[in-house]
Amino acid sequence: xxxxxxxxxxxxxxxxxxxxxxxxxxxxxxxxxxxxxxxxxxxxxxxxxxxxxxxxxxxxxxxxxxxxxxxxxxxxxxxxxxxxxxxxxxxxxxxxxxxxxxxxxxxxxxxxxxxxxxxxxxxxxxxxxxxxxxxxxxxxxxxxxxxxxxxxxxxxxxxxxxxxxxxxxxxxxxxxxxxxxxxxxxxxxxxxxxxxxxxxxxxxxxxxxxxxxxxxxxxxxxxxxxxxxxxxxxxxxxxxxxxxxxxxxxxxxxxxxxxxxxxxxxxxxxxxxxxxxxxxxxxxxxxxxxxxxxxxxxxxxxxxxxxxxxxxxxxxxxxxxxxxxxxxxxxxxxxxxxxxxxxxxxxxxxxxxxxxxxxxxxxxxxxxxxxxxxxxxxxxxxxxxxxxxxxxxxxxxxxxxxxxxxxxxxxxxxxxxxxxxxxxxxxxxxxxxxxxxxxxxxxxxxxxxxxxxxxxxxxxxxxxxxxxxxxxxxxxxxxxxxxxxxxxxxxxxxxxxxxxxxxxxxxxxxxxxxxxxxxxxxxxxxxxxxxxxxxxxxxxxxxxxxxxxxxxxxxxxxxxxxxxx
Amino acid sequence: xxxxxxxxxxxxxxxxxxxxxxxxxxxxxxxxxxxxxxxxxxxxxxxxxxxxxxxxxxxxxxxxxxxxxxxxxxxxxxxxxxxxxxxxxxxxxxxxxxxxxxxxxxxxxxxxxxxxxxxxxxxxxxxxxxxxxxxxxxxxxxxxxxxxxxxxxxxxxxxxxxxxxxxxxxxxxxxxxxxxxxxxxxxxxxxxxxxxxxxxxxxxxxxxxxxxxxxxxxxxxxxxxxxxxxxxxxxxxxxxxxxxxxxxxxxxxxxxxxxxxxxxxxxxxxxxxxxxxxxxxxxxxxxxxxxxxxxxxxxxxxxxxxxxxxxxxxxxxxxxxxxxxxxxxxxxxxxxxxxxxxxxxxx
Numbered sequence: 001x002x003x004x005x006x007x008x009x010x011x012x013x014x015x016x017x018x019x020x021x022x023x024x025x026x027x028x029x030x031x032x033x034x035x036x037x038x039x040x041x042x043x044x045x046x047x048x049x050x051x052x053x054x055x056x057x058x059x060x061x062x063x064x065x066x067x068x069x070x071x072x073x074x075x076x077x078x079x080x081x082x083x084x085x086x087x088x089x090x091x092x093x094x095x096x097x098x099x100x101x102x103x104x105x106x107x108x109x110x111x112x113x114x115x116x117x118x119x120x121x122x123x124x125x126x127x128x129x130x131x132x133x134x135x136x137x138x139x140x141x142x143x144x145x146x147x148x149x150x151x152x153x154x155x156x157x158x159x160x161x162x163x164x165x166x167x168x169x170x171x172x173x174x175x176x177x178x179x180x181x182x183x184x185x186x187x188x189x190x191x192x193x194x195x196x197x198x199x200x201x202x203x204x205x206x207x208x209x210x211x212x213x214x215x216x217x218x219x220x221x222x223x224x225x226x227x228x229x230x231x232x233x234x235x236x237x238x239x240x241x242x243x244x245x246x247x248x249x250x251x252x253x254x255x256x257x258x259x260x261x262x263x264x265x266x267x268x269x270x271x272x273x274x275x276x277x278x279x280x281x282x283x284x285x286x287x288x289x290x291x292x293x294x295x296x297x298x299x300x301x302x303x304x305x306x307x308x309x310x311x312x313x314x315x316x317x318x319x320x321x322x323x324x325x326x327x328x329x330x331x332x333x334x335x336x337x338x339x340x341x342x343x344x345x346x347x348x349x350x351x352x353x354x355x356x357x358x359x360x361x362x363x364x365x366x367x368x369x370x371x372x373x374x375x376x377x378x379x380x381x382x383x384x385x386x387x388x389x390x391x392x393x394x395x396x397x398x399x400x401x402x403x404x405x406x407x408x409x410x411x412x413x414x415x416x417x418x419x420x421x422x423x424x425x426x427x428x429x430x431x432x433x434x435x436x437x438x439x440x441x442x443x444x445x446x447x448x449x450x451x452x453x454x455x456x457x458x459x460x461x462x463x464x465x466x467x468x469x470x471x472x473x474x475x476x477x478x479x480x481x482x483x484x485x486x487x488x489x490x491x492x493x494x495x496x497x498x499x500x501x502x503x504x505x506x507x508x509x510x511x512x513x514x515x516x517x518x519x520x521x522x523x524x525x526x527x528x529x530x531x532x533x534x535x536x537x538x539x540x541x542x543x544x545x546x547x548x549x550x551x552x553x554x555x556x557x558x559x560x561x562x563x564x565x
Numbered sequence: 566x567x568x569x570x571x572x573x574x575x576x577x578x579x580x581x582x583x584x585x586x587x588x589x590x591x592x593x594x595x596x597x598x599x600x601x602x603x604x605x606x607x608x609x610x611x612x613x614x615x616x617x618x619x620x621x622x623x624x625x626x627x628x629x630x631x632x633x634x635x636x637x638x639x640x641x642x643x644x645x646x647x648x649x650x651x652x653x654x655x656x657x658x659x660x661x662x663x664x665x666x667x668x669x670x671x672x673x674x675x676x677x678x679x680x681x682x683x684x685x686x687x688x689x690x691x692x693x694x695x696x697x698x699x700x701x702x703x704x705x706x707x708x709x710x711x712x713x714x715x716x717x718x719x720x721x722x723x724x725x726x727x728x729x730x731x732x733x734x735x736x737x738x739x740x741x742x743x744x745x746x747x748x749x750x751x752x753x754x755x756x757x758x759x760x761x762x763x764x765x766x767x768x769x770x771x772x773x774x775x776x777x778x779x780x781x782x783x784x785x786x787x788x789x790x791x792x793x794x795x796x797x798x799x800x801x802x803x804x805x806x807x808x809x810x811x812x813x814x815x816x817x818x819x820x821x822x823x824x825x826x827x828x829x830x831x832x833x834x835x836x837x838x839x840x841x842x843x844x845x846x847x848x849x850x851x852x853x854x855x856x857x858x859x860x861x862x863x864x865x866x867x868x869x870x871x872x873x874x875x876x877x878x879x880x881x882x883x884x885x886x887x888x889x890x891x892x893x894x895x896x897x898x899x900x901x902x903x904x905x906x907x908x909x910x911x912x
Binding site for chain 2 (some may be wrong): 395425
């Protein structure tokens with residue numbers, strides 16, 4: 001795309017910091033008052049829950065539900081869980097039982113129990129930001145990665161990017177980087193990336209710092225904290241803990257309150273709106289509305305406080321993480337296929353839970369020489385409208401919008417939770433569209449897509465599962481056939497890219513077809529025990545793992561491309 | 566607070582005028598027409614579409630003024646002119662406007678309606694309801710629709726009636742309720758705006774068919790068969806477009822069907838009736854003051870059924886009857902071919 005940027009000024013820092021001094025970073029300032037923040041989160045959460053549950057009976061029901069769910073959860077503890085979990089929830093339960101036998105006014109005691117629970121959750125959620133650790137990580141991470149990359153250099157990998165490798169050459173940053181940088185100085189930004197791999201937590205953080213943005217409040221899955229060395233950094237880099245196992249209303253309220261508070265205080269934030277890694281590798285189309293809603297609530301608060309005076313604007317930055325290689329692909333696609341058609345409750349696992357495993361994982365990732373692109377989409381306001389470099393919002397007809405109007409009724413700024421919930425859905429719809437537009441079609445995806453669709457067409461009478469279980473002798477592709485498929489696919493991709501409906505990796509468009517196919521086959525799932533595609537002696541292509549092929553081709557689903565293979 | 570703000574009705578056809586008069590019982594109302602001469606006529610005669618205008622109704626030609634003065638607007642124009650109307654208004658609209666439309670039609674994102682043939686295929690994602698069109702063409706998000714058994718003539722005569730206001734926003738439903746409710750008019754709410762819109766739109770197909778059944782003198786059993794089975798086709802089509810089946814059981818669904826499929830007062834019904842009596846569609850269209858929405862709707866429904874592979878013999882037969890000069894006997898024979906299927910398959 002025309003305004004894409006791939007700046008490579010200095011090897012470790014292509015973009016200067018927008019705020020050179022860490023003391024000026026919002027996350028630093030907010031973290032200086034961590035205790036106050038926690039107190040505010042507790043008070044506000046309590047307040048919200050009491051408003052939603054006006055009677056004594058309501059509170060009792062809410063508490064009972066929380067205790068019930070938490071008692072089930074603590075039966076299968078994770079390493080990150082506090083050692084006194086069982087004791088705590090037993091004591092809460094006992095306190096509730098004691099209250100049952102009281103006949104008179106229990107509301108104060110119920111409130112006290114509620115407060116105890118919120119207090120525990122708030123302390124668990126809120127992370128910290130440590131300047132020293134950040135500076136160390138900032139220097140150490142690229143250094144370590146570069147060492148890893150250069151250590152692997154002696155291996156005979158095909159390279160298209162020249163010999164000297166560093167992190168920046170292996171990771172491509174494309175998209176509206178200048179706009180993101182500009183708006184991070186004009187307002188508060190909320191970065192919402194797609195989620196494919198466990199490694200996203202590291203790469204996205206790196207991607208943020210590489211474009212010169214300060215560290216962000218970042219909602220990280222609790223399972224990541226189980227890796228001790230990661231936890232050390234994450235605890236100090238602004239990560240806050242999101243525990244997907246806790247589905248009770250009290251926890252969710254505390255989490256949302258915290259997020260709203262930091263965004264409203266000007267803390268740039270990041271969370272994965274898909275909630276979990278995309279199992280099928282299809283770009284997320286259903287987003288979790290909870291944390292997205294906090295960005296909206298923060299904006300409403302800022303506007304209602306400012307009334308007609310200037311207010312801080314919140315900008316949403318959709319980001320796509322595009323990997324030609326996902327280490328846990330096999331496990332993800334298996335889970336996906338198992339769950340298709342069944343609305344089964346999915347128990348998240350805490351795999352990759354040791355430092356060794358995650359280090360090995362990272363090492364493999366960065367030495368695998370896989371393509372990896374972070375694409376920054378056009379920024380939008382909290383309602384999904386496009387914004388310019390100044391942060392002005394525009395409607396479909398190119399007129400500037402005063403976003404305060406969204407919160408007005410009959411000319412007055414008002415508070416309407418139901419209205420906000422619809423706005424949040426609108427925002428999530430806009431993010432889904434942006435994800436699709438900013439997905440990068442990598443050589444691996446393109447070739448996998450063409451190959452899979454050819455298999456499917458040859459067996460058009462079979463359903464997906466039969467195609468996946470095809471016997472080996474049917475899993476061979478004529479090279480000329482694949483070349484034709486890839487050729488017409490690229491033509492359509494180019495057309496879509498011209499309409500800004502997708503991004504296409506430059507290699508896809510630059511290389512001649514045979515080079516491209518060989519390149520993709522070589523790279524496709526380079527570290528999987530069984531590569532999805534291999535070249536045969538006679539020049540034909542064979543698929544060794546249909547499920548993995550499906551995984552990598554899925555990235556290009558939803559664009560109507562199947563008609564073009 | 567809001568009582569001070571006037572309400573706007575965009576479009577002074579028979580239903581627009583009836584709604585303006587209903588609204589005028591509680592508020593000052595601007596009644597907009599794009600035709601300046603018609604506005605002058607309304608001002609002089611205090612009549613519009615055969616109805617006497619309430620004293621609180623102010624006819625106007627100034628869309629900018631209406632948009633600036635009113636927070637709530639009711640666009641009630643034919644679906645043919647709907648897009649142009651919204652485009653004319655768009656520069657004056659803001660996110661704090663509420664638009665509640667009363668138009669029973671569909672629009673296409675790409676192709677023009679005229680290009681549609683019997684075998685044309687239309688994907689659901691390329692069909693827009695009027696609320697989706699408003700969203701696409703303007704900055705307004707608080708959008709609602711008005712649907713139900715609301716024959717304009719009966720409302721104008723002051724007969725009791727009820728309507729559904731559907732919107733994703735409670736605020737819109739509440740506003741509609743506050744503005745329209747009176748001793749002779751009840752307002753119900755729904756969050757399924759797409760379902761309510763589609764029920765209101767697609768039932769016009771059956772109104773045409775029902776008129777044809779009457780015109781042919783086939784009797785009430787045939788009419789009931791036709792409506793019930795046609796309704797099942799419509800529900801299947803609507804599900805593809807994201808509607809909730811429940812809406813088809815409410816006022817905008819069954820309610821509207823009962824009113825339109827048995828009333829010679831309905832424009833769509835009379836189209837079917839006259840077709841059955843041997844008139845040509847072009848002549849019927851030329852003789853009507855206002856558009857019978859059902860004619861265009863049949864084209865779109867037919868294209869949708871083709872694309873999504875939904876078996877819709879009733880819609881197909883109607884399409885052929887209107888656009889392909891299918892003779893009546895063949896049509897009936899086609900419909901009466903025995904089908905070994907279960908009665909209710911859509912729930």
